[in-house]
Amino acid sequence: MANPVLIAKAAAMVLSNEKIRKGVGWIVVAILSPIFVFVAILCGMLSGAANHNNSALDLCFHGGEIAEDVPEDYREHIKAMRDSFAVIDGIVNELNAKMENGDSLDPIQIKAVFYSLYFGADQPSAVDSRKFADCFVTFEERTRTVTTEDGTTKEETYTIPVPIKDLSVVYQNINTALGITATYEDMANATEIYYRIAYGTATPLEDDSTTGWEGWKYQLSEEELENLYHDLPAGENGSEIVKLAMSRLGDPYSQEKRGQGSYTDCSYLTMWCYKQFGISLPGTAAEQGRYCFNNSLTIAKEDLLPGDLVFWSHKPNGRFMNITHVGIYAGDGKVIDASYSKGVVVYRDLFDSDKQVLYGRPLVKE
Known part of the structure; x- marks a missing residue:
C-alpha cells in the first residue's frame, strides 16, 4: 500500500517547486483520493498542462529518463515499479499466448491495479507477480482432438487461461491470493490511472448508460404535474423534495458545468434539492x-417513499459500491434524475432494477 510519509513528503515538495510539481504531480495525485485525482486531471486538461500531468505516470508505464530534480526516494520507487512492470508484461504475454477465441488480457489494466496497490511500497518487486497476474484469469479445462505420430487421433485434455471481465472478482482474487484488501480509493485510483494511460483522459465520474427502457419525459403537462402532486403525501418534506426536482425537468446535463446556470448532473440535482x-x-x-x-x-x-434516493451501479468504477448514478424517487414507481444518456433532467420509470444497489433517506438526518 502507498506510504503516507512518502505522500506527505512528496506533497510538500510538489507544492514548493513548480518544475517538480509538473514532473511528479501525477505520482502524488494517483495515490490520493479519487475526487482529488479527478479534479487534478480536469484542471490539467483545462489549463493545457495535461502533458505535464501525464509525465510521471509515463515514466513508469512507458519508460524514459527520470529528471534530475526528482527526489532519490521517488526515483527508486519509479525504478522498482518499472522492474515489476517488466515482469508482469512477460507473464501477461505468456498467458495471452495460451488463450483462445481472440481472448487476451489488457496489460495496462493489470499494471494500473498493481500501481495503485503497490506504488510507494518498500519492495514491490517482492510481490509474487505470477500470483498477481493469475488473479485476472480463471483456468478452464478443455478437450481437443490431436493426431499422434502413427496417424491415429485421440482426445486430450488441456487447460487454458480465460480473462475475468468483472473487476470485483479480480479484487476478491487479489485478497485471497496475496492478502491485500483493496479499498474503494485503491480501486478508483486504478481506474483513473487506466483511463489516463489507455485513453489520455479521466474516467467519467457518473453515468446512467442503459438500454431497454422507454417512456422517459423531460416535460409534463399541467394535468400530469397536478396528478403527480396530488398523489404525494401532504406536508411531507419528501414530497417537497420531489417538487423541487420536478422544477428542474429539462435542465441540461453537464458534469463540468453543473451549478452554472441551469446545468446539473445526477448528484448535483440531489445535492441541490x-x-x-x-x-x-x-x-x-x-x-x-x-x-x-x-x-x-x-x-x-419496498420502503421507498417520495424524496428518497435510489443508487445504481452501471459499470465498475472503483468508487463506493461501484455507484455511478443517483436519482430521486417520485412515488408510483417513478424517478427523477439528471440523465447522462439523455442529456437532461428526466421523469421516468424506476429503471434497471438489476443495477439498483442502494436506497437512502437522508431526510431522517435533519
Whole structure:
C-alpha cells in the first residue's frame, strides 16, 4: 500500500517547486483520493498542462529518463515499479499466448491495479507477480482432438487461461491470493490511472448508460404535474423534495458545468434539492451512497417513499459500491434524475432494477 510519509513528503515538495510539481504531480495525485485525482486531471486538461500531468505516470508505464530534480526516494520507487512492470508484461504475454477465441488480457489494466496497490511500497518487486497476474484469469479445462505420430487421433485434455471481465472478482482474487484488501480509493485510483494511460483522459465520474427502457419525459403537462402532486403525501418534506426536482425537468446535463446556470448532473440535482432543507450531501453519487450507508440512512426498496434516493451501479468504477448514478424517487414507481444518456433532467420509470444497489433517506438526518 502507498506510504503516507512518502505522500506527505512528496506533497510538500510538489507544492514548493513548480518544475517538480509538473514532473511528479501525477505520482502524488494517483495515490490520493479519487475526487482529488479527478479534479487534478480536469484542471490539467483545462489549463493545457495535461502533458505535464501525464509525465510521471509515463515514466513508469512507458519508460524514459527520470529528471534530475526528482527526489532519490521517488526515483527508486519509479525504478522498482518499472522492474515489476517488466515482469508482469512477460507473464501477461505468456498467458495471452495460451488463450483462445481472440481472448487476451489488457496489460495496462493489470499494471494500473498493481500501481495503485503497490506504488510507494518498500519492495514491490517482492510481490509474487505470477500470483498477481493469475488473479485476472480463471483456468478452464478443455478437450481437443490431436493426431499422434502413427496417424491415429485421440482426445486430450488441456487447460487454458480465460480473462475475468468483472473487476470485483479480480479484487476478491487479489485478497485471497496475496492478502491485500483493496479499498474503494485503491480501486478508483486504478481506474483513473487506466483511463489516463489507455485513453489520455479521466474516467467519467457518473453515468446512467442503459438500454431497454422507454417512456422517459423531460416535460409534463399541467394535468400530469397536478396528478403527480396530488398523489404525494401532504406536508411531507419528501414530497417537497420531489417538487423541487420536478422544477428542474429539462435542465441540461453537464458534469463540468453543473451549478452554472441551469446545468446539473445526477448528484448535483440531489445535492441541490436536499440543500433547500439544510441537508448537505457530498458531491458525487458514490459519496452520497457512502454518506447514507455510514449514517444508517439506508432503507429497503419496498420502503421507498417520495424524496428518497435510489443508487445504481452501471459499470465498475472503483468508487463506493461501484455507484455511478443517483436519482430521486417520485412515488408510483417513478424517478427523477439528471440523465447522462439523455442529456437532461428526466421523469421516468424506476429503471434497471438489476443495477439498483442502494436506497437512502437522508431526510431522517435533519
